[in-house]
Amino acid sequence: MYINFWYAMAMAEEITADKPFKVRRLGQDFVLYRDEDGSAHCLHDVCSHRGGSLGDGRIRDGHLECPYHGWQFNGGGDCAYIPSLGAEGQKIPARTKIDSYPVQEKYGLIFAFLGDLPEAERPPLMGPDWNPQNYEYPAEEWRAVAMSWPITANYERCVENGIDPSHNEYVHRAHGFMGDRQDTYKVNKLEPIEHQWGNGFWHRFYAPASTHDVLYKGEEARDGEGDLNVSAGHSGPNQVWTYIHITDKNWMHQYLYETPVDETHTTAFNISICNFLPEEIADDDEIKAMNASIAEEDVVVLEGIKPVKTPDDMTSEVLVPSDKAIFGYRQFIKEWDRRGWRIDTKAVKRDELEKVYAIPSPRRRKEKGWVFDTVPLIPAAKPEEVKKAG
Numbered sequence: 001m002y003i004n005f006w007y008a009m010a011m012a013e014e015i016t017a018d019k020p021f022k023v024r025r026l027g028q029d030f031v032l033y034r035d036e037d038g039s040a041h042c043l044h045d046v047c048s049h050r051g052g053s054l055g056d057g058r059i060r061d062g063h064l065e066c067p068y069h070g071w072q073f074n075g076g077g078d079c080a081y082i083p084s085l086g087a088e089g090q091k092i093p094a095r096t097k098i099d100s101y102p103v104q105e106k107y108g109l110i111f112a113f114l115g116d117l118p119e120a121e122r123p124p125l126m127g128p129d130w131n132p133q134n135y136e137y138p139a140e141e142w143r144a145v146a147m148s149w150p151i152t153a154n155y156e157r158c159v160e161n162g163i164d165p166s167h168n169e170y171v172h173r174a175h176g177f178m179g180d181r182q183d184t185y186k187v188n189k190l191e192p193i194e195h196q197w198g199n200g201f202w203h204r205f206y207a208p209a210s211t212h213d214v215l216y217k218g219e220e221a222r223d224g225e226g227d228l229n230v231s232a233g234h235s236g237p238n239q240v241w242t243y244i245h246i247t248d249k250n251w252m253h254q255y256l257y258e259t260p261v262d263e264t265h266t267t268a269f270n271i272s273i274c275n276f277l278p279e280e281i282a283d284d285d286e287i288k289a290m291n292a293s294i295a296e297e298d299v300v301v302l303e304g305i306k307p308v309k310t311p312d313d314m315t316s317e318v319l320v321p322s323d324k325a326i327f328g329y330r331q332f333i334k335e336w337d338r339r340g341w342r343i344d345t346k347a348v349k350r351d352e353l354e355k356v357y358a359i360p361s362p363r364r365r366k367e368k369g370w371v372f373d374t375v376p377l378i379p380a381a382k383p384e385e386v387k388k389a390g
């Protein structure tokens, strides 16, 4: 699991000004809430007084109030009020501050940047308004539906599943013949896509008539077997795109955010946007039901994969040409290792009863004097090793 990327934290409607929302991400607890202006905030969940969980507290005057002794924190992570000091002339110690993370609310989701990079250096947040293929989405033609679901699997396995063109034939009835066309089936002509933060491909293949009615709402929709143009790839360790071009004109594009809860649990967030006759789709439930059934087909396989985590070396599994994007993903993972962004999860686990760690926030680069140490990271490669790795 890596610091210094954008992570989907919650559905937008889950974050309110009435009640804090506690989530576990990257093996740490975070609390999200909205202030009086409706702006969403994301903070480290642990109170700097004596360790209360802010997510179990309440929201008062636009502040998070700890349930233990009522200390209040603002959206920036500063302690704004310590009740036991009395109402008048409080002197609040500077060390009471806790980490607060940059937030973006987009596409019906709340994202947080879990790391300390300054804004100009942050890897991008992928989605309709930034994507490696520079698609533009005129608002009137596209309709977006957001949803999320839990998976008991490692998030890297989930990402690799999203950029794996050869599982469709065997896992998804809507996209493959379940192995019935072995005489003609072959996945070896992938048109590669490379970009600064990841890799992917375009793939054209012969697919069955879809079992999902929602894909047949468009006038031009394919109504039987035929060629399907699909693109998939990743940006960063956790973001996946899938484009399904059902016909030349009718497209469904999906942006999937595989957020690590911890090493063995993932929350998948998905935005589906499609450009075909959106007004004829009675409600979002049809697209959600289709996505849920496809996701369920994936989840069944993902939850059985061994080992749970992707191997660190290239020899523990046999990769073939259809796994090219997965190979590329693992190369990127190594690059983020070399940058020193990988959380040392063994050290975190070893210390869990004695220490609170925090994911470093950008403010840590400018200010000293924090109560909690930052999560241990696997050390960055020495400059000469980076050079050697190319």
Ligand code: FES
Pocket (backbone or CB within 6 Å): 047, 048, 049, 050, 051, 052, 066, 067, 068, 069, 070, 071
């Ligand atoms: S532990 Fe949070 S106010 Fe005391």
Ligand SMILES: [Fe+2]
Pocket (backbone or CB within 6 Å): 161, 162, 167, 168, 171, 172, 298
């Ligand atoms: Fe799949």
